[in-house]
Amino acid sequence: MTTRNERFSRERLAGYDPDLMxxxxxxxxxxxxxxxxxxxxxxxxxVGEIRIIDKDTFEDHNQTRSPAYPIGEEQAQYGLKxxxxxxxxxxxxxxxxxxxxxxxxxxxxxxxxGAFKDVSVVLSCVDTQAGRAHLADKTRLLGLxxxxxxxxxxxxxxxxYPAVTGEQARVTPCWRCTHQEAVGAFSCQFYAAAAExxxxxxxxxxxxxxxxxxxxxxxxxxxxxxxxxxxxxxxxDFNIRHGDARVLKLATDSLCPGVHRAFExxxxxxxxxxxxxxxxxxxxxxxYFALPPMVELFYRFVWSATCPACDRLVAxxxxxxxxxxxARCAECRGVGANAELASTISTPTMYSQLxxxxxxxxxxxSCQTVGLPPLSLIEAIDEGGTVKLFELSGSLDDLFQLEExxx
Amino acid sequence: MDNNRIEVHFxxxxxxxxxxxxxxxxxxxxxxxxxxxxxxxxxxxxxxxAPGRPYQLALKRNHQxxxxxxxxxxxxxxxxxxxxxxxxxxxx
Numbered sequence: 001m002t003t004r005n006e007r008f009s010r011e012r013l014a015g016y017d018p019d020l021m022x023x024x025x026x027x028x029x030x031x032x033x034x035x036x037x038x039x040x041x042x043x044x045x046x047v048g049e050i051r052i053i054d055k056d057t058f059e060d061h062n063q064t065r066s067p068a069y070p071i072g073e074e075q076a077q078y079g080l081k082x083x084x085x086x087x088x089x090x091x092x093x094x095x096x097x098x099x100x101x102x103x104x105x106x107x108x109x110x111x112x113x114g115a116f117k118d119v120s121v122v123l124s125c126v127d128t129q130a131g132r133a134h135l136a137d138k139t140r141l142l143g144l145x146x147x148x149x150x151x152x153x154x155x156x157x158x159x160x161y162p163a164v165t166g167e168q169a170r171v172t173p174c175w176r177c178t179h180q181e182a183v184g185a186f187s188c189q190f191y192a193a194a195a196e197x198x199x200x201x202x203x204x205x206x207x208x209x210x211x212x213x214x215x216x217x218x219x220x221x222x223x224x225x226x227x228x229x230x231x232x233x234x235x236x237d238f239n240i241r242h243g244d245a246r247v248l249k250l251a252t253d254s255l256c257p258g259v260h261r262a263f264e265x266x267x268x269x270x271x272x273x274x275x276x277x278x279x280x281x282x283x284x285x286x287x288y289f290a291l292p293p294m295v296e297l298f299y300r301f302v303w304s305a306t307c308p309a310c311d312r313l314v315a316x317x318x319x320x321x322x323x324x325x326x327a328r329c330a331e332c333r334g335v336g337a338n339a340e341l342a343s344t345i346s347t348p349t350m351y352s353q354l355x356x357x358x359x360x361x362x363x364x365x366s367c368q369t370v371g372l373p374p375l376s377l378i379e380a381i382d383e384g385g386t387v388k389l390f391e392l393s394g395s396l397d398d399l400f401q402l403e404e405x406x407x
Numbered sequence: 408m409d410n411n412r413i414e415v416h417f418x419x420x421x422x423x424x425x426x427x428x429x430x431x432x433x434x435x436x437x438x439x440x441x442x443x444x445x446x447x448x449x450x451x452x453x454x455x456x457a458p459g460r461p462y463q464l465a466l467k468r469n470h471q472x473x474x475x476x477x478x479x480x481x482x483x484x485x486x487x488x489x490x491x492x493x494x495x496x497x498x499x
Contacts, residue, residue, distance in 0.1 A: 034499040127499040129459045150496035157496045177474050178463050179495065201498035235472070237493065248465045248493070251482070253474030 007095060008046060017224060021046040022096040024223050025118050029053050029108045029135060030125030031082040033065035033203055034149060037212025038123055038219075039086060040067050043093040045220060049100040050090070051400060053115060054082040055107050065205035081105045087403040102400035109134050109299065109321045113391075114375025114399045116142050121219045124148045127201065129179065130321060136161070136175035137259040137298075142377075145222045145229075148175055149215045153202040154242075156211040159235035159250065160218050162227055169262040173233055173250035176258030210240050267377055267391035272367070274374045274392060278354050279363035281372070285390065291382040295354040301370045303362065305348035307332055319371035320350065367392060374398035413479070413486040417443060417452065420462065420494045426452040432480035436464045436473040443492065459497040467491050 008018040026047050028039050031054035039050055058080040063069045068089035070078055078085050087103035094101060104111060108131055116122065122144050124135045132148065139146040139161065146161040164172045214236070221229040237246045252260075272284050285293045302316040302323045309332035316323050326333060351358060354370065362370075372378065374394020381387045417426040417439075426443060440462050443452045456462050464473040466482055467489040473482040484490070 030499050032499050125499045127497060129497075150498055152496045152498045155496055173474075178472055179461055180475050181458075181461055203498050246491075246493075247470065249469070249471040251472045251474050251477065253476050255476040256474070 011046065015224070016045070016220065018046050018096075020223060021220070022048040022098070024120040025049040025051065026219060027051045027053070027115060027119045027122045028125055029122065029131065030127065031068075031086040031103075032056065032062070032125060032127065033205065033208035034151065034212055034215070035082075035123075035125035036066055036068045036086055036090070037208045038125060038149075038215045039090050040093060041213055041216035042219065043090045043099075043101075044095055045216065046096045047094070048096045048098065049102070050094070051115070051119070052083050052087050052090075052101070052103045053106060053108050053111065054086070055105060055110075056082045058082055058085065065203055065208050084401070084403075087401075091403045101403040102396065103403060104400045106399075107131075107322075109319070110373065111399050112298075112371070112373040112375065113138070113142065113377040114373060114394060114396065116144060117375055117396065119144060121145045121147065121222050123215055123219055124175075125215075129181075130324075133176055133179070133258070134321070136179075140164070140169060140174050140259045141262060143169070143262040145226075145232075146175070147215050147218045147222065149211050151203065151207045151211050153204065154207055154240045155237070156207050156214070156240065157235060157237050158211065158214050158218060158231070160222065160229065160231045160233065161250075162222070162229070162232040165262040165264065170260045171252055173252045174256060174258045174260065177251065177253040177256040180253070180255075180257055207240050210238075214238075263377065263379070263389055265389050267389040270378075270390050270392055272392065273394055274368040274372060274376070274398070275366055277364050277366060278358065278370060279356075281367055281378075281392075282354065282356050282363070285378075285380050288388055288390075289380070289382040289386060291384050291386075292356055293380040293382045293388075295378055295380050297352055297354065297371055299371050300350040300352045301362075303349040303351060303359075305350075316348075317365070317369060413484065413488075415479070415484060415487070416489045417464075418467075418489060418491050419452065420492045424452070430479060432484065433478045435476050435478050436482070437475035439464060439479070439490075440475075440492075453492065456494065457497075459495075461495050463493050463495065465491045465493060 024047050026042055028035050031052050039052060068086040070085040078088050083103040083105045087101050091101040122139050124132055126132055135146060143163050143165045145163040149158045218231055233250045235248050235250055270284055272281050299319040299321050302318055302320050304313055305316050307314050307329035309328045314329040372392055376392040378390045412429045413432055414429050446452050466484055
């Protein structure tokens with residue numbers, strides 16, 4: 001019989017604390033080549049809970065760099081959705097005594113703040129600039145460490161952004177300090193998304209495996225050493241063929257468009273949920289303020305916009321990140337990406353704030369629809385400048401599926 | 408050379424080429440990159456970056472990135488310094 005001490009004896013000698021690892025929750029965003037390799041390493045290393053998020057579906061070419069590619073009957077049983085298939089295949093590798101694997105077939109933006117609840121460290125394994133920017137902003141706001149990575153061919157890159165609060169949140173470099181073209185304006189976001197859809201990035205398993213190992217080890221070091229972790233506020237470049245390596249210090253940009261602050265207060269738990277209406281949300285919030293409160297949305301809510309393909313005004317009713325993924329009316333979709341969006345969508349009707357003064361139809365719209373899923377953190381401010389933080393009701397089970405096949 | 412200007416040497420992200428330029432120390436990283444893409448009479452030093460693969464500058468002497476809106480003076484760049492151009496990686 002294998003005892004726990006025997007199982008982790010080598011890891012202890014290497015400086016790992018299995019108890020700490022077992023208590024840790026890692027959020028892996030992206031279940032492609034990198035996400036699978038890093039998830040595999042962390043599962044074996046004894047992390048207690050792994051959450052995997054990906055909206056994508058496996059394609060045949062993924063198989064050459066996908067340790068968790070579903071084969072044979074698995075495809076029939078679990079399908080080809082990456083998050084589910086990867087969670088199923090890697091759950092059996094988890095060595096923590098009470099291991100838990102959660103997964104979500106979703107965009108990270110779709111899950112809101114709840115995806116990060118109780119998370120110890122976030123690993124960015126996404127290949128979209130919008131996704132990377134989202135993770136940079138959310139981790140900074142929530143005071144979480146972020147391990148960011150990317151690769152192309154034999155070149156790999158890894159950077160570590162520490163968990164910071166207070167003044168440190170303002171002055172510590174974030175991913176967006178050096179990636180300012182990524183998001184922010186409609187045009188930029190669309191441009192990047194369209195390019196990413198069209199782009200083909202060279203990818204090999206050996207690079208994904210090396211980078212996955214580096215990213216997993218960086219996460220483990222962050223778990224153990226917090227603010228003293230090696231490579232924090234550093235970016236490391238490495239070529240796996242030539243061995244060329246370089247470590248650079250990240251720097252803060254004074255005009256960074258990203259989030260450079262962290263929530264400083266514990267949220268008040270609300271009774272309203274994601275299925276409640278905006279009006280119901282505002283009504284409950286008003287109980288905590290002397291003056292009418294206003295909610296600032298993390299992503300603007302697009303009420304109506306001009307379809308760039310046919311120039312007709314269309315009812316959108318989506319957060320801007322979602323609309324911009326395929327910003328065309330229902331009739332025009334399926335024709336192919338429209339790169340002219342940025343110049344033609346000049347007067348969309350969008351809401352960046354929710355108040356009782358919003359139109360009646362919006363007040364009757366659900367919180368989920370406007371971009372507030374379960375467990376969303378809501379920062380509300382009243383006219384007198386009083387700011388309070390709230391949490392929408394819900395549970396992780398509203399956001400993730402629990403992989404129980406090998407539990 | 409104008410006393411107010413500094414001479415710096417940029418290295419290419421993927422080959423051994425260098426580009427020497429005289430710059431105002433108040434030039435920002437972003438403006439310098441635009442200049443490298445525009446190039447000189449010999450042509451551009453850098454091609455237009457693919458979306459999601461921005462260029463970044465790093466001062467070789469102290470291994471520190473120079474953010475887009477930071478001036479060379481604020482980044483500590485002095486006459487004769489070597490500036491490495493790196494390009495970010497997109498895939499995952």
